[in-house]
Amino acid sequence: MGDGKVPEAWLQLPSEERVRAYMGSGHPYDFGFIPAMARLASAHQRIAPYFGTLFAQIMFAPGALTRREREMVAAVASAAQDCHY
Secondary structure, X not given: OOOOOOOOOOOOOOOHHHHHHHHOXXXXXXXXXXXXXXXXXXXXOOOHXXXXXXXXXXXXXXXXXXXXXXXXXXXXXXXXXXXXX
């Protein structure tokens, strides 16, 4: 945008340090860096806790699929939608 206006979809992502403090230690998806998706979810403080709870239920709660199967479904769904997360 050449007019100096900020696009409507822009938002400030929280720092990696802030997200690490929020996530705590020993997180199963700690890759040594904070993925942009975690920073994006953390930017929305009203929904972040609910998103985290839902994610934990889907990926870790007892169910018909194993953890490996759940990860595979997530990877295939992401690839089908051309999503890098």
